[in-house]
Amino acid sequence: MDRLALDVRNLSLSIQTEGVDKSIFEDVSFCLGDSSLLAVVGESGGGKSLLCKSLLRLIPGDARLSGSAVISGLQTPVDLISCPDFEMESVRGRRIGMVFQEPAASMNPVMTCGEQICDALPKTIRIDRRSARRRTTELLEFVGFKEPSRIARSYPHELSGGMLQKVATVLAIAGEPSILIADEPSTALDAVNRFELMELFQRLRNEFGMSILWVTHELRSALTYADELLVMYAGNVMESGSAAEIAEHPKHPYTKALLDVEKSFREPDGPRPIPEETLPVKKRDGGCVFAGRCEFAKPICRNEMPKWESDQRRRGWRCHFPLK
Amino acid sequence: MWGEKTFRCGTVLILTILLLCVCLPWVMPQDPYAQNLEEISQPPSLAHPFGTDFFGRDLFSRILYGGRLSLTIGIVVTFFAVVIGTIIGMVSGYFGGWPDAALMRFVDVMLGFPRLFILLTVIGFTRPSFGLMLAVLSLFSWMEVARIVRAEVLTVRERLYVKSAVALGLSRRRVLFRYIFPNILSPIIVSATLMVGSVIVIESGLSFIGMGVQPPDASWGTILNQGFQDLAGAWWITLFSGLAIVVTVIGFNLVGDGLRNILDSKTGVRES
Amino acid sequence: MVINPGRQILLEVKNLTVRYRQRNGFGWREKTVDALNDVSFFIHRGETLALVGETGSGKSTIAMSILHFVSPDSGEILYSGEDVWKFKRAELRAYHRKIQPVFQNADESLNPRLKVRSMLVDALVPALSTEEKNRRIREYLSAVQLDEDVLDCFPHQLSGGQKQRVCIARALATESEMLILDEAISSQDLSLQAHLLKLLSELKKKFSLTYLYISHDLETVRVIADRVGIIKDGRLIEIGEKDEIFNSPEEPYTQLLLERSRF
Numbered sequence: 117m118d119r120l121a122l123d124v125r126n127l128s129l130s131i132q133t134e135g136v137d138k139s140i141f142e143d144v145s146f147c148l149g150d151s152s153l154l155a156v157v158g159e160s161g162g163g164k165s166l167l168c169k170s171l172l173r174l175i176p177g178d179a180r181l182s183g184s185a186v187i188s189g190l191q192t193p194v195d196l197i198s199c200p201d202f203e204m205e206s207v208r209g210r211r212i213g214m215v216f217q218e219p220a221a222s223m224n225p226v227m228t229c230g231e232q233i234c235d236a237l238p239k240t241i242r243i244d245r246r247s248a249r250r251r252t253t254e255l256l257e258f259v260g261f262k263e264p265s266r267i268a269r270s271y272p273h274e275l276s277g278g279m280l281q282k283v284a285t286v287l288a289i290a291g292e293p294s295i296l297i298a299d300e301p302s303t304a305l306d307a308v309n310r311f312e313l314m315e316l317f318q319r320l321r322n323e324f325g326m327s328i329l330w331v332t333h334e335l336r337s338a339l340t341y342a343d344e345l346l347v348m349y350a351g352n353v354m355e356s357g358s359a360a361e362i363a364e365h366p367k368h369p370y371t372k373a374l375l376d377v378e379k380s381f382r383e384p385d386g387p388r389p390i391p392e393e394t395l396p397v398k399k400r401d402g403g404c405v406f407a408g409r410c411e412f413a414k415p416i417c418r419n420e421m422p423k424w425e426s427d428q429r430r431r432g433w434r435c436h437f438p439l440k
Numbered sequence: 441m442w443g444e445k446t447f448r449c450g451t452v453l454i455l456t457i458l459l460l461c462v463c464l465p466w467v468m469p470q471d472p473y474a475q476n477l478e479e480i481s482q483p484p485s486l487a488h489p490f491g492t493d494f495f496g497r498d499l500f501s502r503i504l505y506g507g508r509l510s511l512t513i514g515i516v517v518t519f520f521a522v523v524i525g526t527i528i529g530m531v532s533g534y535f536g537g538w539p540d541a542a543l544m545r546f547v548d549v550m551l552g553f554p555r556l557f558i559l560l561t562v563i564g565f566t567r568p569s570f571g572l573m574l575a576v577l578s579l580f581s582w583m584e585v586a587r588i589v590r591a592e593v594l595t596v597r598e599r600l601y602v603k604s605a606v607a608l609g610l611s612r613r614r615v616l617f618r619y620i621f622p623n624i625l626s627p628i629i630v631s632a633t634l635m636v637g638s639v640i641v642i643e644s645g646l647s648f649i650g651m652g653v654q655p656p657d658a659s660w661g662t663i664l665n666q667g668f669q670d671l672a673g674a675w676w677i678t679l680f681s682g683l684a685i686v687v688t689v690i691g692f693n694l695v696g697d698g699l700r701n702i703l704d705s706k707t708g709v710r711e712s
Numbered sequence: 713m714v715i716n717p718g719r720q721i722l723l724e725v726k727n728l729t730v731r732y733r734q735r736n737g738f739g740w741r742e743k744t745v746d747a748l749n750d751v752s753f754f755i756h757r758g759e760t761l762a763l764v765g766e767t768g769s770g771k772s773t774i775a776m777s778i779l780h781f782v783s784p785d786s787g788e789i790l791y792s793g794e795d796v797w798k799f800k801r802a803e804l805r806a807y808h809r810k811i812q813p814v815f816q817n818a819d820e821s822l823n824p825r826l827k828v829r830s831m832l833v834d835a836l837v838p839a840l841s842t843e844e845k846n847r848r849i850r851e852y853l854s855a856v857q858l859d860e861d862v863l864d865c866f867p868h869q870l871s872g873g874q875k876q877r878v879c880i881a882r883a884l885a886t887e888s889e890m891l892i893l894d895e896a897i898s899s900q901d902l903s904l905q906a907h908l909l910k911l912l913s914e915l916k917k918k919f920s921l922t923y924l925y926i927s928h929d930l931e932t933v934r935v936i937a938d939r940v941g942i943i944k945d946g947r948l949i950e951i952g953e954k955d956e957i958f959n960s961p962e963e964p965y966t967q968l969l970l971e972r973s974r975f
Contacts, residue, residue: 158901159901159903159904160872160900160901160904161871161872274745275768276766276767276768276769277766277767277768277928278766278767280767280768303898303899304767304898304899304928305766305767305928306764306765306766306767306928306929306930306969307929307930307969307970307972307973308766308965308968308969308972309766310972311972333901333902334902335902373903374902374903377902377903377906378902380906381902381906381931381932381934381935382931382934386906386909386910386913386935387902387905387906387909387910387935388906389903389904389906389907389910390903392907599820600815600817600820600821601820601821601822601823601824602823603779603781603813603821604813604815604821604822604879604882605823605834606781606808607779607808607811607812607813608808608809608812608834608835608882608886609805609806609808609809609886610805610834611805614834618823618826618830618834619823619826622823622825622826623823623824623825
């Protein structure tokens with residue numbers, strides 16, 4: 117990894133509910149390399165989705181965000197956390213695009229897909245109707261539609277889930293951003309569409325040089341497609357490193373547990389879940405957030421939060437007893 | 441709930457006005473009907489904080505007495521309008537089909553009549569009275585509520601929790617009152633509080649042109665009317681009765697807006 | 713289609729066709745779209761039939777039609793041999809109690825203004841005594857592995873997994889015979905999916921249930937189903953025993969689905 121697209125340091129988010137500060141995620145740091153794919157993996161409720169939204173500052177007003185997230189690339193660097201609102205507007209869609217889990221919910225139902233894509237194009241192209249149309253057709257063709265003009269004329273409800281997610285991806289990349297944030301884009305898709313979407317992401321990297329931050333709860337597909345991984349649990353980064361290394365030697369018991377669950381789906385006795393939380397979430401003061409479900413947990417795990425450790429090869433973990 | 445600033449301001453305002461109107465007539469020394477020909481059209485002073493009117497009656501007392509009528513009209517009319525509107529809206533939205541079509545056309549017809557002119561006509565043919573005004577205002581104010589309620593029912597009816605309730609084999613009444621009604625309550629409450637203000641304005645308007653509350657009874661509208669007869673000479677009459685109306689309407693609107701904020705954020709119903 | 717003579721057919725869908733009328737933005741042009749086209753299948757009592765298809769393929773419309781929420785343009789839905797769409801209101805209410813949905817979005821399926829206890833009470837037979845009701849509520853809660861603390865919670869105070877369990881408990885509380893699981897576990901993460909799959913197969917034995925399991929995800933289908941049907945563009949293109957479908961699929965789409973599957 118030579119150049120960085122996005123450098124996130126010590127990002128924390130807490131939201132006030134009923135007068136109490138509730139931490140959503142804490143001290144998240146990672147680097148997204150130029151034209152690389154970073155997967156954020158973890159179970160729902162782990163703060164992954166809000167991490168994405170925080171980067172675009174699409175979070176409730178009473179949320180408290182701290183740390184820094186600097187996008188660099190070819191243009192001037194901007195800190196997404198501290199820059200003024202007007203600057204953020206020029207970042208959204210232009211420098212960072214976003215794809216959501218439910219494409220149908222993120223599109224305007226009374227406009228055709230083509231109209232919506234045209235709206236998302238950069239001003240220089242949008243100014244001329246013909247060039248805007250041509251660009252729309254090109255983009256739709258690029259994501260794999262054989263009849264781009266028919267798709268452009270369709271309304272969102274006329275398309276199937278897989279097609280919609282591709283249109284949503286076009287919407288996200290229409291403003292020619294260099295970074296794409298995808299929040300569980302493939303969760304609601306069937307195997308064929310999921311595969312096609314991931315292939316599309318690969319092409320976005322290779323042909324457009326886009327850097328992609330991809331949130332998913334499927335560790336296995338993250339290991340297949342991503343260069344780097346960030347494993348999160350309950351708002352804490354548990355482990356990070358290159359996909360190849362994590363696939364071979366997971367350091368954190370949580371990563372291993374996730375891998376085991378996925379494997380167990382094909383076993384004759386049926387799937388084996390990770391044991392459920394034994395301690396109520398509120399009571400875990402100080403200890404490792406995963407201790408209540410960890411099969412290797414020792415007393416120290418329940419009392420002391422393990423420190424973040426890392427080695428030279430950009431591999432990091434947060435565990436008292438990392439697996440060998 | 442109390443933490444919501446708009447709601448708090450509105451409630452304090454309304455409670456103060458209500459308290460003054462309800463209690464003060466017993467505490468205040470001056471009789472609002474007592475004419476004192478020696479103190480005609482006095483500007484505000486210590487003895488008469490709002491001044492006196494053309495018959496030498498204490499304006500402060502009169503405005504408080506008038507407030508009783510104005511507020512009663514506002515609240516009673518709103519109550520009836522909301523009850524009628526909610527029932528019609530719920531039936532229309534939930535059952536759909538021909539009852540819906542019939543009721544909604546009826547609403548259109550009712551909305552087609554300009555409310556103020558109907559009021560004027562009806563009152564013009566009969567003797568203006570308090571009860572008549574209540575009845576006519578109630579009968580011509582529920583349409584907005586019916587439409588809001590119907591629209592809300594149509595949305596909530598499609599929610600999966602309502603479908604699940606239907607699938608539990610619950611009776612239609614139970615689905616309507618336990619699964620739909622509580623979930624449309626907040627827009628109803630909000631529109632009700634906003635309505636109180638608008639009814640008070642209409643009542644004032646009617647009384648102002650002499651079609652509402654009849655002298656010597658006072659409502660804010662009649663007092664305002666009086667003030668207009670000599671605006672230059674006795675400005676305080678117009679000023680204070682007008683202020684009473686404005687402050688009350690603002691108060692109810694604040695409560696309405698505050699309630700909307702509170703109800704929408706509570707239970708996470710509309711949390712994105 | 714060979715009907716196994718030893719087993720009773722609980723639900724049969726015959727030539728089901730559902731059309732939606734669509735309008736463009738201003739409602740000028742109207743066209744009809746086939747959401748379902750001549751779909752026929754049956755479910756034996758005690759069996760799990762999985763219907764697999766992508767979002768928008770019409771598989772949820774099947775569920776909605778069976779649940780009497782979307783009326784078919786042609787075709788029949790027979791429950792124990794009786795046409796569901798000819799039921800009178802009382803019969804329909806009785807039918808609804810026998811066939812219970814669990815939807816994907818547990819958030820949406822629970823009334824935000826009711827506590828869990830009231831929701832479960834609503835699902836029980838109204839004639840029961842209060843003690844009996846409380847006993848049953850406890851029974852169903854423990855069946856779905858929930859603590860009794862949740863009874864006094866509103867839905868927004870529960871986690872996603874807890875909410876889905878409440879939905880399942882509610883579906884059981886009507887003494888239902890069949891659950892329609894419409895993507896009931898697909899949006900959960902894998903560990904929770906594993907938990908729920910295990911729970912579902914336990915419940916099926918315990919309460920002798922029949923499942924119609926609707927999903928886009930073949931991996932969970934592999935775990936839970938007895939027979940599998942593949943839906944594409946509103947048509948049922950292939951249906952058969954699980955092993956047949958997984959080992960020797962005939963349709964190219966099914967083959968592609970299997971090939972691209974998660975693992």
